[in-house]
Amino acid sequence: MTARSTSAILQLDESLQPPLYAKRGIVLVRGEGAWLYDSDGQRYLDLMSNYGVNILGHAHPRVTAAIVAQASRLLSCHQSFASDVRAAFLEKLLAVAPHGLSRAFLSNSGAEAVEAALKFAWAVTGRRKVVAAKRGYHGRTLGALAATGEPKYRQPFLAVLPEVVHVPYGDAAALAEAVDNDTAAVILEPVQGEGGIYPAEPGYLAEVRRITREAGALLVLDEVQSAFRTGAWFACEHAGVSPDLLCVAKGLANGVPIGATLMTEDVALALPAGVHGSTFGGNPLACAAGLATLETLEDDRLIPGAAELGLYFRQQLLALGHPLVRDVRGIGLMLGLDLKVRSTPVLKALQERGVLALPAGTTVVRLLPPLILSRDEVDLAVARIAQALDAVRER
Numbered sequence: 001m002t003a004r005s006t007s008a009i010l011q012l013d014e015s016l017q018p019p020l021y022a023k024r025g026i027v028l029v030r031g032e033g034a035w036l037y038d039s040d041g042q043r044y045l046d047l048m049s050n051y052g053v054n055i056l057g058h059a060h061p062r063v064t065a066a067i068v069a070q071a072s073r074l075l076s077c078h079q080s081f082a083s084d085v086r087a088a089f090l091e092k093l094l095a096v097a098p099h100g101l102s103r104a105f106l107s108n109s110g111a112e113a114v115e116a117a118l119k120f121a122w123a124v125t126g127r128r129k130v131v132a133a134k135r136g137y138h139g140r141t142l143g144a145l146a147a148t149g150e151p152k153y154r155q156p157f158l159a160v161l162p163e164v165v166h167v168p169y170g171d172a173a174a175l176a177e178a179v180d181n182d183t184a185a186v187i188l189e190p191v192q193g194e195g196g197i198y199p200a201e202p203g204y205l206a207e208v209r210r211i212t213r214e215a216g217a218l219l220v221l222d223e224v225q226s227a228f229r230t231g232a233w234f235a236c237e238h239a240g241v242s243p244d245l246l247c248v249a250k251g252l253a254n255g256v257p258i259g260a261t262l263m264t265e266d267v268a269l270a271l272p273a274g275v276h277g278s279t280f281g282g283n284p285l286a287c288a289a290g291l292a293t294l295e296t297l298e299d300d301r302l303i304p305g306a307a308e309l310g311l312y313f314r315q316q317l318l319a320l321g322h323p324l325v326r327d328v329r330g331i332g333l334m335l336g337l338d339l340k341v342r343s344t345p346v347l348k349a350l351q352e353r354g355v356l357a358l359p360a361g362t363t364v365v366r367l368l369p370p371l372i373l374s375r376d377e378v379d380l381a382v383a384r385i386a387q388a389l390d391a392v393r394e395r
């Protein structure tokens with residue numbers, strides 16, 4: 001590979017792709033634990049984990065070892081063949097899954113996991129309509145995009161999207177009104193992520209479960225962002241609710257592309273062979289990384305760890321009592337700092353101070369740090385957040 005200057009890489013990277021992303025002007029070269037390093041040797045505390053993907057941080061030795069071992073043995077294995085590592089990974093994933101979910105369809109991304117859930121729901125019920133939430137996010141492929149609530153993503157494609165009705169998140173009465181005898185599924189995030197970090201209010205998901213059951217519609221929970229980081233394996237456990245279908249991706253293989261659609265036995269057996277599939281889905285490399293990730297989450301007690309550290313992080317942010325902060329929301333290590341101003345300048349000020357975080361909605365600074373973050377790193381993060389808020393306030 002040709003050695004290039006930072007500015008040459010930035011220019012090439014931008015000029016060879018459609019301009020779909022707001023670029024940060026950073027060339028990443030390496031990561032270790034909760035830290036990322038750029039081409040100029042500057043380091044950043046990573047509070048975004050590549051949109052929630054690197055749940056164990058960067059270059060986790062156990063995941064790296066599993067990837068290397070699998071890559072030198074067998075990289076791909078079509079699902080018409082069985083694979084030892086796929087079987088072991090599925091066994092582990094379904095052992096920690098919410099009650100009643102006994103099978104999983106494997107794919108390569110969150111959107112694909114959602115797409116499969118919708119296809120199962122349409123095919124199993126023979127119904128057409130889907131009900132989703134305003135502010136919800138489910139991905140960019142056409143089915144997932146139809147379910148996504150943000151009009152700006154859907155507008156250019158409205159003519160080709162399947163029918164989805166969007167109701168306000170958290171309003172069980174509005175949902176009950178929208179669900180009828182033609183409703184195949186209700187799809188919701190137990191904690192809305194992209195929309196601004198809104199955990200479901202107590203009782204809401206149980207009420208949605210009751211409404212869907214009564215109408216003969218399936219409940220799809222999208223845990224692509226919330227799985228593993230809220231202090232439970234899956235966020236729906238906090239509500240004591242099990243869906244008919246559950247979507248996972250992002251953190252599941254700590255950075256190797258993967259998606260999984262978990263489902264009940266009834267749903268799984270309702271579709272005949274050949275009606276859905278994926279060439280790369282269930283590949284041994286992703287399964288090996290996934291198995292190592294799940295085993296590490298369990299062995300290192302990172303699920304209860306996320307509950308404790310998330311509570312501490314949230315308390316420290318609240319203790320700032322900063323005049324620009326309207327609210328600190330979230331659960332475990334899925335946190336949102338809702339501001340009285342737009343989040344963009346605060347995120348920029350944070351990046352200038354060596355901290356990477358994400359926007360959500362227009363006023364929320366979203367924090368999806370790796371679960372291996374230390375208390376010292378939380379303290380450092382809170383200090384830098386305070387400095388960034390002060391800098392924006394002074395301007």
Ligand code: PMP
Pocket residue numbers: 051109110111112114137138139140189193194222223224225226249250
């Ligand atoms: N569902 C949710 C809840 C998500 O947060 C995302 C990604 N932000 C997706 C689905 C889509 O995942 P992907 O980008 O891997 O397709």
